Every structure is written in C-alpha cells, then in structure tokens.
Amino acid sequence: MAPYRRGLGQLVEDVAACVAIYNSRPQGMASRLGGLSPKEALELKIEATGFEARTPSEDVFDLIFSRPETRAVTQSSVKIDNRIYHGPVLHRMMPGEKVEILLPLRNDRGQAWVNLPGRAPERIELAPTFAYGDRAGARYQAGLEAASNR
Known part of the structure; x- marks a missing residue:
C-alpha cells in the first residue's frame, strides 16, 4: 500500500x-x-x-491513564526505571513490603501513585538529584530518614 x-x-x-x-x-x-x-x-x-461534559484535572487524567507496576518499598522509597520516588505514604510501610504503583502513560511529570486496597491512591514524587557533596542533598536525606523513623 x-x-x-x-x-x-x-x-x-x-x-x-x-x-x-x-x-x-x-x-x-x-x-x-x-x-x-x-x-x-x-x-x-x-x-x-441534561448531559454536561467534564474535563478531569491533570492528576485524575494521569490516574485514569496509568499502568500498574509492583515494587518493594526500600528506605521509604520505591525505585522505578532507576529513579527513586518518595512520599508520605511510603514512610508508613515496612521495608520489603510490596505495593502497586500507578505510573502515568503520558509525558513524565515526576509523579506516580501508590494504590492501596480500599483507599484512594496516594501521590509519590520523583526524588530530586543533588551534586556530590551538596548539603541540600544531605538535608533532604535526613528529612526522609526522620519521617521514616516517626
């Protein structure tokens, strides 16, 4: 043809x-x-x-059009495609616990969701990257560890 x-x-x-x-x-x-x-x-x-069209928010759109992946929680984070994601929901989980992550199918916005049974999905975000020796990175990591210990 x-x-x-x-x-x-x-x-x-x-x-x-x-x-x-x-x-x-x-x-x-x-x-x-x-x-x-x-x-x-x-x-x-x-x-x-009386139909009225509705336009979902960007977050709802990403949730509707996402793919599930199962990951194990490590140090209050999950790793997806060599990228680390953090969020408050992960601080409440035990290391090694398996969770379903919903990854948006459209352009990467640096976020995903943890899908827990019987609860609304909770957003997690891509961890920032810091230059070697950057004190902001050390402060960020210390904040994550403090939240995880709570």
Whole structure:
C-alpha cells in the first residue's frame, strides 16, 4: 500500500472533512437514528439527558491513564526505571513490603501513585538529584530518614 501522497497534514484534514460530512448527513429511517444525522441524534440525547461534559484535572487524567507496576518499598522509597520516588505514604510501610504503583502513560511529570486496597491512591514524587557533596542533598536525606523513623 502506497503512503498518502498529499502528506500527513492533508490526510488529517481530509479525514476530518469526511467525518464532518458523515456526522451531518441524515441516516435512513430504518437505522437506529431514525432518519436523523449522528450530530442531530447526539444533540437530542444531550438535551434529553441534561448531559454536561467534564474535563478531569491533570492528576485524575494521569490516574485514569496509568499502568500498574509492583515494587518493594526500600528506605521509604520505591525505585522505578532507576529513579527513586518518595512520599508520605511510603514512610508508613515496612521495608520489603510490596505495593502497586500507578505510573502515568503520558509525558513524565515526576509523579506516580501508590494504590492501596480500599483507599484512594496516594501521590509519590520523583526524588530530586543533588551534586556530590551538596548539603541540600544531605538535608533532604535526613528529612526522609526522620519521617521514616516517626
């Protein structure tokens, strides 16, 4: 099969035009739409049900479109793809405890969620990286250890 000769941008425009034609063209009386166009049928259904579209927050979107991975907790953290994640939920867990981590499928925003049975997922974040000998790194690590010891 040969590629579309008019280019990707034109292909997108041509497909959108075909969909627009389909959505505005009345269907047969014997069809499920009973002579209405798909657009008319949708508008009537929206009016009849009072439907209102909702847009989820970025966090909810990432939770909906995430993949689960099981990891063991070590030093109040989990390691995923050679990256360390921390969060308050991990301080309450024992070393070696297995947890399900939900990783967003879209571009990395430096966060994931711990999915515990019977509870809302709790967010964890990518640990910052520090240069060797940076005192801020030592303070960060000390804060994690203090939280874990509590």
